[in-house]
Amino acid sequence: MGIFKKLGWYFKQERRRYGIGVLALLLVAIVNLIPPKIIGSMVDAMNRRSVTAHKLVIWLGILLLAGVGQYLFRFAWRTQIWGGAAKLERTLRTRLFWHFMRMDATFYQKHRTGDLMAHATNDLNAIQNVAGAGVLTLFDSIITGGTTLIAMIILVDWRLTLLAILPMPLLALMARRLGTHLHSAFRDAQAAFSRLNDKTQESVSGVKVIKTFGQEKEDAEDFDNIVDNTIVINRRVNFIDSLFDPTTSLIMGLTYVITIVYGGYLVLHGQITIGQLVSFVAYVAALVWPMFAIGRLFNILERGNASYDRVAELLAEKSSIVEPKQALTTPAAGEIRYAVDHFSYPGDDTNALVDVHFTVPEGSTLGIVGKVGAGKSTIFKLLLREFDNYNGEIDFGGHNIKDYSLDALLDSIGYVPQDNFLFSTTVANNIRFSSYNKSLDEVEQAASESAVHEDIQGFPEGYDTAVGERGVSLSGGQKQRLAIARAVINAPELLILDDALSAVDARTEEEILENLRKDRAHKTTIIAAHRLSSVMHADEIIVLEGGHVIERGTHSQLLAQNGWYAEMWNLQQLESKLDKDSIAKEGGQA
Numbered sequence: 001m002g003i004f005k006k007l008g009w010y011f012k013q014e015r016r017r018y019g020i021g022v023l024a025l026l027l028v029a030i031v032n033l034i035p036p037k038i039i040g041s042m043v044d045a046m047n048r049r050s051v052t053a054h055k056l057v058i059w060l061g062i063l064l065l066a067g068v069g070q071y072l073f074r075f076a077w078r079t080q081i082w083g084g085a086a087k088l089e090r091t092l093r094t095r096l097f098w099h100f101m102r103m104d105a106t107f108y109q110k111h112r113t114g115d116l117m118a119h120a121t122n123d124l125n126a127i128q129n130v131a132g133a134g135v136l137t138l139f140d141s142i143i144t145g146g147t148t149l150i151a152m153i154i155l156v157d158w159r160l161t162l163l164a165i166l167p168m169p170l171l172a173l174m175a176r177r178l179g180t181h182l183h184s185a186f187r188d189a190q191a192a193f194s195r196l197n198d199k200t201q202e203s204v205s206g207v208k209v210i211k212t213f214g215q216e217k218e219d220a221e222d223f224d225n226i227v228d229n230t231i232v233i234n235r236r237v238n239f240i241d242s243l244f245d246p247t248t249s250l251i252m253g254l255t256y257v258i259t260i261v262y263g264g265y266l267v268l269h270g271q272i273t274i275g276q277l278v279s280f281v282a283y284v285a286a287l288v289w290p291m292f293a294i295g296r297l298f299n300i301l302e303r304g305n306a307s308y309d310r311v312a313e314l315l316a317e318k319s320s321i322v323e324p325k326q327a328l329t330t331p332a333a334g335e336i337r338y339a340v341d342h343f344s345y346p347g348d349d350t351n352a353l354v355d356v357h358f359t360v361p362e363g364s365t366l367g368i369v370g371k372v373g374a375g376k377s378t379i380f381k382l383l384l385r386e387f388d389n390y391n392g393e394i395d396f397g398g399h400n401i402k403d404y405s406l407d408a409l410l411d412s413i414g415y416v417p418q419d420n421f422l423f424s425t426t427v428a429n430n431i432r433f434s435s436y437n438k439s440l441d442e443v444e445q446a447a448s449e450s451a452v453h454e455d456i457q458g459f460p461e462g463y464d465t466a467v468g469e470r471g472v473s474l475s476g477g478q479k480q481r482l483a484i485a486r487a488v489i490n491a492p493e494l495l496i497l498d499d500a501l502s503a504v505d506a507r508t509e510e511e512i513l514e515n516l517r518k519d520r521a522h523k524t525t526i527i528a529a530h531r532l533s534s535v536m537h538a539d540e541i542i543v544l545e546g547g548h549v550i551e552r553g554t555h556s557q558l559l560a561q562n563g564w565y566a567e568m569w570n571l572q573q574l575e576s577k578l579d580k581d582s583i584a585k586e587g588g589q590a
């Protein structure tokens with residue numbers, strides 16, 4: 001029953017709707033009492049041989065009215081109570097989705113996609129069920145049970161009623177004992193469903209890798225193990241759940257025995273009529289549903305309770321990225337001063353960045369290079385406020401980036417990450433993703449700037465071609481260039497290319513960089529790359545290793561230093577010369 005308390009805020013908010021629903025349920029129960037009474041009177045009249053046509057018409061008329069009443073009142077509770085449940089589901093779904101949107105990178109590192117999806121589907125359904133079937137079952141069983149008992153006492157005999165309901169406290173005892181076990185069993189079952197969801201999501205997303213490495217059998221076995229484990233956990237739920245119905249049947253059986261034995265005795269001694277006993281048996285039959293409903297009620301409530309706890313835990317998690325109360329809302333613009341003394345990822349003791357200090361004057365270009373895992377992307381994650389837990393300060397336009405509202409900061413930055421994500425919509429909408437009001441001309445201009453316009457024209461429906469899972473398959477280089485177009489369409493104050501040209505050939509890379517130099521002459525650009533030709537024209541280049549800056553300067557200064565940069569440059573020049581030679585040779589042979 002704890003779940004009703006937890007959902008108290010919602011029932012209070014929707015008290016009118018639930019008030020009408022419960023009132024309609026009460027009216028249905030009252031109307032339901034009429035037919036047994038009429039049938040009892042008919043039996044008695046037949047026994048006395050006093051049935052007349054007039055009486056029959058009246059009885060049938062009352063039965064007809066009771067039928068119409070039932071129809072109307074049932075319609076009323078259904079619309080009110082089911083409507084309330086649907087509204088709760090919508091409210092919680094929206095709340096959860098906004099929570100997902102607000103949460104930081106640490107949250108997504110901790111919770112896997114399948115688990116979050118399980119919360120948003122299975123758990124919310126279980127909670128919604130409390131506000132629908134749960135409320136219905138609770139009130140219906142109380143009202144039907146209560147009115148039936150009153151009718152038994154008033155219309156038949158109080159002693160017979162008292163004896164007949166003697167076994168019923170056993171039901172409450174059983175519900176109490178099993179309820180606690182059900183709660184923990186349901187919690188385990190929901191957690192098992194989350195794991196199953198995670199596995200399915202990961203295997204479907206990674207199916208290409210699984211197939212390439214011939215791991216289908218191993219992955220299917222792994223999946224089977226998780227399914228088996230889920231089944232074992234759910235069996236415990238079913239075991240506890242299935243104890244309810246047989247026990248209820250047993251209790252109802254006892255009630256019938258008492259009714260027949262003691263009721264028969266009362267009829268024989270002329271204390272009640274046969275008609276009254278028939279009515280009483282009909283009333284006992286009317287008690288069967290409320291009794292079974294209690295078992296079902298516990299199932300619904302405990303399932304909802306376990307799910308509510310899981311969702312509440314998720315909603316209680318706070319993002320570590322907070323906006324100040326008086327946040328700057330003017331778009332960030334100007335010089336970037338990056339002064340991070342050290343930073344390590346949450347839950348990791350090693351420093352990902354140490355003493356990374358640089359300044360990027362407005363309108364200039366910074367290049368960042370270094371081995372894999374040197375810390376290039378980490379620099380951007382702090383700049384984009386994915387993590388705030390660093391020692392030092394990052395300023396944009398003379399203000400600490402933490403003083404801006406997230407919108408004001410992020411609207412000024414166009415970020416092209418290493419791995420791109422395209423949405424299941426058209427090419428044009430993917431490019432104007434952050435501002436749907438951009439015209440097709442502006443979309444085409446951004447596509448030309450990122451050297452993908454010609455590719456798009458070759459697609460079956462040009463800019464209207466659908467991409468994403470169900471759309472056209474794009475090459476890695478095409479995806480990268482679409483992502484660049486998406487970032488440059490807003491002409492951001494700061495453009496960040498995080499190894500965003502790795503999948504395009506050298507000539508296309510040169511074309512894109514040349515376009516950017518022309519179109520973004522007064523805007524700031526930071527380029528992280530493995531191919532040094534991507535950064536050679538930058539105003540300053542920093543070389544990272546293990547989170548430290550080990551070299552810095554312009555391209556020619558770095559060559560003169562004869563360190564890591566110069567060594568890599570010579571190596572890459574040699575590789576590119578070898579490539580060109582082999583292409584020329586193949587051309588010659590052809």
Ligand SMILES: Nc1ncnc2c1ncn2[C@@H]1O[C@H](COP(=O)(O)OP(=O)(O)OP(=O)(O)O)[C@@H](O)[C@H]1O
Binds near residue numbers: 370371372418
């Ligand atoms: N979310 C994270 N949690 C913990 N450690 C992380 C996380 N992301 C990156 N790291 C670690 O931080 C270090 C720097 O990673 P980063 O992605 O910044 O390197 P990078 O220079 O961009 O590498 P690459 O050239 O491969 O993209 C690596 O040791 C990496 O394992």
